Amino acid sequence: MNNDLEQIAERLESRQTLQALMPKKAWDADLDGRIAKLPPSARPAHIALKAGLHLLNESLAASHSYSQEIEDDPTGCYWHGIMHRMEGDFSNANYWFHIAGSHPAMQKLQDRAADWVRNSTILNDVPDGAVRDGLAAIARQTRWNPSAFTSLVSLQESGKISEETRSALEYVQHLELTELFSHTRHAARDWME
Known part of the structure; x- marks a missing residue:
């Protein structure tokens, strides 16, 4: 598991382009599939990591599905807010930023x-x-x-x-x-x- 996750993170971190303010599609569709195949977990930190990986890959719908699972977790709420901002739903983004609070x-x-x-x-x-x-x-x-x-x-x-x-x-x-x-x-x- 560690190797798969590390390879995914390395690929995302080695991007030569920045994420778009409002992306239209996943940056790397194959990578999106690899993120989806990471083992399931019920821990909010693990779910938030999947939400973040998908968002770094500009896969808004996939990120959203994970952040919705952890709506009582500040990190999940912060990822949720960024996802809504990136889709152009600015008032919803601000709602989730408010719920996330003063995140570390x-x-x-x-x-x-x-x-x-x-x-x-x-x-x-x-x-x-x-x-x-x-x-x-x-x-x-x-x-x-x-x-x-x-x-x-x-x-x-x-x-x-x-x-x-x-x-x-x-x-x-x-x-x-x-x-x-x-x-x-x-x-x-x-x-x-």
């Missing part, structure tokens, strides 16, 4: 995202407007605000702003997925042995 992965995410905004040239490359202001707010805030980020993604997907901002938002989403996956993987480490 959020502090590392906030630190990494703020550091990236402060120390990269990204703000110089993003046109003036709400997305630039939102990215600047990430650098100033002390706690990660998934609903504020969802608002930025919603604005991007509305088509009312420049496509130049998309890559910045995709990178912040990448940081979010990376931190939540790291947390989830650590919580499910017994399943990986």
Whole structure:
């Protein structure tokens, strides 16, 4: 089991492209099948790991089916919220972020995202407007605000702003997925042995 899971994680982590803000299909259909074949488990940490693996592979429906199994688990709720954001159901995403509460992965995410905004040239490359202001707010805030980020993604997907901002938002989403996956993987480490 450990070998299969490690190979899946390595494949996802070696992607050369970032996950789309609103993906249309699974990134790697074969990989999606391999994730589905991982042994079943009733432990929330294991189910959350499957939800996360599917979401990293941009397989929204499969991720959703697993996160729905653990709606009383903060990690499952966080994956659930991201999945709804990625499908464009922004109010439902915010509901699940609220249920997830102040998730432990959020502090590392906030630190990494703020550091990236402060120390990269990204703000110089993003046109003036709400997305630039939102990215600047990430650098100033002390706690990660998934609903504020969802608002930025919603604005991007509305088509009312420049496509130049998309890559910045995709990178912040990448940081979010990376931190939540790291947390989830650590919580499910017994399943990986």
